[in-house]
Amino acid sequence: MSRSIGAHTADPCPRCRVEEVRIGIPSSARGRDAVGYRCDRCGHTWSRLLEDDLDVYDTVRVDLPEATIYGTVQQVEDDRVHVRDTDSGQTLWVDLWRVILY
Incomplete structure (x- = not known):
């Protein structure tokens, strides 16, 4: 849990399971756009696919x-x-790769 x-x-x-702030970096996973993460403690890497149904x-x-x-999509x-x-x-434009559907 975050x-x-x-x-x-x-x-x-x-x-x-160590909690840490991870901003991530744009990458590709299985031919799709994704965001890659790395744990500084254990070195594990993982990714999440970009939200495509916002x-x-x-x-x-x-x-x-x-x-x-945290906000609402406009x-x-x-x-x-x-x-x-x-x-x-306030409203702001952000890169899609920074957005996580909540």
Whole structure:
């Protein structure tokens, strides 16, 4: 289960279960666009496929370098998503690979 650490959300490693903030990097997995992650403790690597079925009003988590935000999808384009931050009400465009459907 994820938990808040400062301005970020930490996720557990699937292998060693150590919670850590991992922003991820764009990659490919099995011929599809994905986000790759690596555990600094045990070295395990894994990936998640990019969200390909986002709709307006979906609730999402966005992992940014400076913070993790939770919000609502306002608009979806090919490689970016317009999100309204639940806490501040501000909107921002983010890269699709940073978005996790919640």
